[in-house]
Structures are given as C-alpha cells and as structure tokens.
C-alpha cells in the first residue's frame with residue numbers, strides 16, 4: 207500500500223469520510239458525549255465509519271474531534287482511554303477494507319480566546335496537542351488531520367506539536383464563512399502564510415459552508431498556498447423537526463457541488479457536518495473512484 211504522502215504528492219484522488227458528530231447525534235448519541243461514545247457505544251461509531259468505507263471513501267478520521275481538557279473532564283474518561291478506543295473503532299470499521307488510511311483527528315484546543323488579555327495561549331495549546339500526539343502515535347495513524355481551526359496561531363501550535371513529538375504527516379484545515387472570515391476573524395491570506403512557512407503535506411478548508419460556497423475560497427486558497435489543497439464542506443443548514451434533524455440539500459446536489467471542486471483540480475475531498483454515506487457514495491460514483 208502506498209503511503210498517504212506518496213498519494214498526495216502524486217496528486218492522486220483521496221476521498222475522505224463524511225460527518226461524524228451530526229451522524230452520531232442522529233443515531234441517538236448525547237451531543238455532549240460524542241468522545242465518550244468511543245467507549246460507551248463503539249458499535250455506533252463503527253457503524254458510521256463502516257458506512258463511509260462501503261460508500262467508497264478511502265480514509266477515516268478517528269472520532270476524536272473536540273477532545274479538549276474540558277471534554278476529557280466531563281466525559282469521565284482519560285484522553286488515553288478515549289484515543290485508544292477511537293483507534294480501535296476505526297480499525298474495526300476498516301476490517302475488510304485493507305487500504306483504508308486512518309487519520310488522527312485533532313481539532314480546536316478550546317484555548318483560542320482563553321487569555322484575559324486576548325493573547326493566544328500558545329504554550330497551553332501546544333501542550334494539549336503534544337499530549338494528544340504522544341498518545342495517538344502509538345496507534346500508528348497514517349496522518350494527523352488538524353481540522354475546523356479558527357486561528358493560524360493554533361495551526362502553528364498543532365503542527366509544531368505533531369513534529370516535535372512524532373514523524374507523522376500532517377494535513378490542516380481551517381473553517382471559514384462564505385465571506386472568507388474564519389470563526390476567529392482571520393482571512394485566507396493569514397492562513398496561507400502559516401501553511402507556506404510550515405508546509406504540511408496538505409492544507410485546506412472544512413465545515414461551515416456548502417461546496418458551492420466553498421469553491422471560490424478554495425480557488426483563492428490554491429493561488430495563495432504552496433501546498434496541495436483539501437476541501438471538506440458542510441451540507442448546508444440543518445432543519446430541525448422536534449428531535450429529528452434533516453438537511454434540505456439532497457445527497458445528489460451535495461455530490462454535484464463537491465464535484466465542481468474536484469473539477470477545479472482539488473484531489474483531497476470529503477464531507478463535513480450533515481453529510482452521510484449517501485452523499486459520499488454519490489460523489490465516489492461521479493468521480494469513478
């Protein structure tokens with residue numbers, strides 16, 4: 207099996223998975239216990255991950271999004287226990303799919319605005335990410351996927367933490383609204399500055415907006431970035447009917463819009479919030495993967 211680095215450097219197609227958090231909630235998981243669900247409901251996490259591989263995706267992200275000090279404390283489990291269970295679940299889901307890449311998911315540290323003076327607490331953030339990487343590397347992920355970040359300083363802390371504690375390849379992804387502002391108010395240029403300096407294997411955008419909304423931002427980011435670009439957009443706004451959440455955008459429409467980003471030349475693609483195996487299956491079909 208080729209390494210993920212070889213695949214990306216060759217500009218070959220890498221189809222990532224779809225949403226985990228929203229899917230888990232739809233399967234009845236408490237939204238405050240999605241990390242704990244690795245241990246409490248491994249069958250649910252495995253079922254969701256397996257559905258993506260059956261749809262033709264080539265990689266799974268571990269269910270370790272939002273693994274902060276706060277969620278560790280409220281879960282009643284240690285970070286070690288959660289990360290170990292998350293890798294077990296992904297490996298179990300990938301049984302029968304031997305070419306699956308397992309990506310360790312790292313997300314906002316929870317420290318973005320935690321200092322009274324407004325300064326970014328780099329050291330705290332770096333230490334949290336370092337701790338996560340030291341645990342995760344024992345489970346030999348193919349790559350570390352740093353996602354839904356709002357601040358380029360946090361990207362810097364995460365990349366440095368991964369490099370100081372492992373030799374794992376890194377992909378980074380920041381979340382921007384349709385106007386091109388991250389949830390911490392940064393723009394693509396600032397993000398590209400960090401990416402071009404630290405050169406992760408790939409870098410791009412995820413969450414918040416639909417593929418169609420993301421396309422112009424992706425085009426702009428490709429101009430700015432020296433690194434291969436990735437995109438993992440959302441499926442538009444959710445519609446709530448009491449307990450039930452649905453999405454107006456059909457899997458076909460989602461796949462058609464994601465395909466436009468593919469046609470633009472992006473080769474690392476997947477789905478974020480609200481996407482499901484049907485969205486990814488339809489996209490896989492379109493690209494003939």
Ligand SMILES: [Zn+2]
Pocket residue numbers: 412413414440478479
């Ligand atoms: Zn998302």
